[in-house]
Amino acid sequence: xxxxxxxxxxxxxxxxxxxxxxxxxxxxxxxxxxxxxxxxxxxxxxxxxxxxxxxxxxxxxxxxxxxxxxxxxxxxxxxxxxxxxxxxxxxxxxxxxxxxxxxxxxxxxxxxxxxxxxxxxxxxxxxxxxxxxxxxxxxxxxxxxxxxxxxxxxxxxxxxxxxxxxxxxxxxxxxxxxxxxxxxxxxxxxxxxxxxxxxxxxxxxxxxxxxxxxxxxxxxxxxxxxxxxxxxxxxxxx
Amino acid sequence: xxxxxxxxxxxxxxxxxxxxxxxxxxxxxxxxxxxxxxxxxxxxxxxxxxxxxxxxxxxxxxxxxxxxxxxxxxxxxxxxxxxxxxxxxxxxxxxxxxxxxxxxxxxxxxxxxxxxxxxxxxxxxxxxxxxxxxxxxxxxxxxxxxxxxxxxxxxxxxxxxxxxxxxxxxxx
Numbered sequence: 103x104x105x106x107x108x109x110x111x112x113x114x115x116x117x118x119x120x121x122x123x124x125x126x127x128x129x130x131x132x133x134x135x136x137x138x139x140x141x142x143x144x145x146x147x148x149x150x151x152x153x154x155x156x157x158x159x160x161x162x163x164x165x166x167x168x169x170x171x172x173x174x175x176x177x178x179x180x181x182x183x184x185x186x187x188x189x190x191x192x193x194x195x196x197x198x199x200x201x202x203x204x205x206x207x208x209x210x211x212x213x214x215x216x217x218x219x220x221x222x223x224x225x226x227x228x229x230x231x232x233x234x235x236x237x238x239x240x241x242x243x244x245x246x247x248x249x250x251x252x253x254x255x256x257x258x259x260x261x262x263x264x265x266x267x268x269x270x271x272x273x274x275x276x277x278x279x280x281x282x283x284x285x286x287x288x289x290x291x292x293x294x295x296x297x298x299x300x301x302x303x304x305x306x307x308x309x310x311x312x313x314x315x316x317x318x319x320x321x322x323x324x325x326x327x328x329x330x331x332x333x334x335x336x337x338x339x340x
Numbered sequence: 341x342x343x344x345x346x347x348x349x350x351x352x353x354x355x356x357x358x359x360x361x362x363x364x365x366x367x368x369x370x371x372x373x374x375x376x377x378x379x380x381x382x383x384x385x386x387x388x389x390x391x392x393x394x395x396x397x398x399x400x401x402x403x404x405x406x407x408x409x410x411x412x413x414x415x416x417x418x419x420x421x422x423x424x425x426x427x428x429x430x431x432x433x434x435x436x437x438x439x440x441x442x443x444x445x446x447x448x449x450x451x452x453x454x455x456x457x458x459x460x461x462x463x464x465x466x467x468x469x470x471x472x473x474x475x476x477x478x479x480x481x482x483x484x485x486x487x488x489x490x491x492x493x494x495x496x497x498x499x500x501x502x503x504x505x506x507x508x509x510x511x512x
Binding site for chain 2: 128146223302303
């Protein structure tokens with residue numbers, strides 16, 4: 103009686119041990135599988151990003167030497183503007199302080215490096231930020247960057263919308279005096295999309311995390327009012 | 341039956357349902373976070389770069405990989421495969437995020453955490469909301485911690501592989 107009970111206990115212990123062993127093996131393999139899934143997911147992300155990145159780009163005429171902005175004016179003080187054509191606050195800034203910048207340019211006090219960054223692609227359904235910036239490159243090619251930029255802000259589409267279509271961008275370009283055929287094919291070919299990426303990467307590298315960012319001689323200007331801009335330029339010019 | 345035994349008996353009956361709530365909740369967090377970033381990997385890289393803790397080129401690689409890793413974590417939690425390991429990775433990642441936000445805060449950076457895909461930039465005039473972001477991540481960390489301690493939940497691949505009744509409570 104007692105020996106039979108002992109055997110039964112021993113069998114139970116062995117069974118429990120085998121079950122534990124099986125459980126351990128299973129846990130190890132599911133863990134390995136899960137970690138492999140995570141690693142592969144990360145690699146996929148990297149691969150997708152690398153394939154999206156364009157290797158080469160064409161810099162439009164009128165750009166600064168590093169090819170990261172279009173230069174307006176020739177004054178001694180450098181004003182860097184980082185703006186996205188979809189950014190509502192950029193539009194506000196252009197409306198309130200744009201005229202002051204124009205005056206400072208015509209007074210020969212500043213040169214503006216306008217960086218048309220594409221930060222807000224996720225806020226349109228058609229990557230309007232990239233398309234509009236690349237189209238601005240086409241406008242620079244035709245010598246009408248400033249006029250085209252002003253029109254884009256005047257006709258800024260709402261965030262979350264499809265933005266202006268390529269055809270509408272071409273119409274705006276033709277409206278400011280660009281050659282419809284040259285400008286149109288430049289926009290349709292996306293000739294300057296690689297450049298837009300370059301401009302955007304450079305902005306991020308330079309520590310720009312939002313639009314608009316205004317820098318006078320490399321220093322961030324917090325007060326974007328006409329008076330604030332003028333004061334920062336005066337201070338930098340001394 | 342004593343009172344303490346009834347309580348002990350009732351608790352394991354509730355825990356699996358808390359467990360599945362935690363598992364699916366955390367799965368939703370990762371799927372939303374990854375899904376919001378996956379359509380603009382460049383922006384995700386910029387959001388990582390905005391923390392200014394690593395070189396730009398590394399930030400873009402991390403930023404590109406992160407949404408996919410988050411989606412994978414979400415799917416693994418959704419199906420309940422290797423829940424303990426996945427919960428552990430989730431907790432580690434959340435700790436990294438909390439540390440990153442806290443460090444951005446302490447360095448006086450004005451950024452959005454970019455957690456659910458806003459590219460790291462704040463709208464002008466918008467103050468950073470570091471504390472709510474950290475508290476939110478700590479909340480997610482609680483979910484991960486629960487699953488780390490009690491990984492077995494009903495309707496999971498883990499349970500199915502084990503061929504066990506879903507409610508059986510085995511610590512693996």
